[in-house]
Amino acid sequence: MYLLERSNDAIKINNDLVSGAHADIHITTHGSDVYWAWCALMxxxxxxxxxxxxxxxEGSRLFHNLAAFTTLIAAIAYFTMASNLGWTGITVEWHRTSHHVTGSTRQIFYVRYIEWFLTTxxxxxxxxFAAGMSWQSLVQLIIVSWILVVTRLVGAxxxxxxKWGYFVFGIVTYIYIVYELLFSVRNHATSLGSDIRQAYFFPAALxxxxxxxxxxAWGVCEGGxxxxxxxxxxxxxxxDIVSIICIPSFLLFGLRDIDLARLGVRGPWAEIATEKTAHRNGTNGAGVVHSTEPANPV
Known part of the structure; x- marks a missing residue:
């Protein structure tokens, strides 16, 4: 007999009825186990x-921190889905004959879209930033990405x-984002050097x-x-694993030997770190040694 018997009671504790909404088509313990695995990985x-x-x-951790915050948000979302929370039941458009998807209402995890709203x-x-782009350009594309996520959520x-009208809106915004990544942003990365272009292009294309x-996935899950x-x-x-874990990892490997000052992302924290290091080494940050001894009188 095992001292600590492994069990997953999330489906029993958090059943297929939430806030009055019922789902005939919902995850089982197997699906919950999958979500727990993704949560642990994230x-x-x-x-x-x-x-x-x-x-x-200290001034060269921007890309690592962005990647870490992305996986942290995803881990919280997967914890929620593994616990069979963060969902609502929606009447399906098509009733299927397969016993795996038989029923009138399907479980829709809206927490997944909250995750995408934050991680995208x-x-x-x-x-x-890997292509040396400005904040202004980024904000514009973030707004478009939010439209993409929200239209998928509303459609679901x-x-x-x-629902397929919202799907089309999402496809249009996707085309715009891809155009920016593969042409406008890539051209800017190329102007900064072939090494920066090489570090940027494969992750962006993937x-x-x-x-x-x-x-x-949306079409065969929430949609159809x-x-x-x-x-x-x-x-x-x-x-999500490819998008949130693999691609940032490829980007970090590509940028490992590139001075971030060329990308324009070494902010004030980098100057502060340089000054701290210089102070500990007894220099002024430009390699000039400061003497702590008083000057000899003439």
């Missing part, structure tokens, strides 16, 4: 990104065929490809009710 990577950042100087700007910030919460698969919520947990989880 939490572990959060620690790794923060520790990785500590190996860099961080992902874009990582890519934009709509029971009728009008992110654009992954974001193309998200609408497909084709695959079961347990399979949805696997599908979205794999996409």
């Amino acid at each position: 939490g572990f990577c959060t620690i790794l990104f923060f520790l990785w950042g500590r190996t860099r100087s 700007p961080l992902i874009l910030a990582n890519l934009f 919460l709509v029971s009728t065929t009008y 992110e654009s490809l992954i974001w193309l698969i998200y609408p497909i 009710n084709v695959i079961a919520p347990d399979s949805e947990a696997v599908f979205y989880g794999i996409l």
Whole structure:
């Protein structure tokens, strides 16, 4: 007999009835286990990104911190979904015959969209700053990304065929984001040097490809009710792992030998760190040694 028997009671404690909304099509213990696994992975990577950042100087941790905050938000979202919380039941547009998706209402995790609303700007910030882009350009694209996330959320919460109108709005915003990443932002990265372009382009291209698969996942999950919520947990989880863990890692490896001053992202904290180091070394930050002895009188 095991001293500590492993069990997952999240589905029993938090059942398929929430705030009066019922879901016939919902995750099982298997789906909850998948979400717990993704939660643990995101939490572990959060620690790794923060520790990785500590190996860099104080003014060179921006990309590590952005990656860590992204995985931390994702870990919280996956904790919520693994606990069978953060969802509502929505009447499906199409009733399927497969026993995996039989029923009138489907479980829609709105917490997933809250996660995307928060993490998408961080992902874009990582890519934009890697290309030396300005805050003004980033803010513009963040607003567009919010439109993308919100239209998907509204579409997921709509029971009728009008949900596909929101889907189209989301596709239009996706095309605009990809155009900016693969052309405007890439051109700016190229102007800063071939090494910066090389560090930026592969993560940006891969992110654009992954974001193309998200609408497909939405179409077979919340949109079309084709695959079961347990399979949805696997599908979205794999996409999030690539988007939130793998791509920032590729970006960090690509930027590891690049002086961040060339990207214009070494802010005042970098100057403060330089001054602290210079003070400890007895210099003025420019290599000139300060003497603590009084000057000899003439």
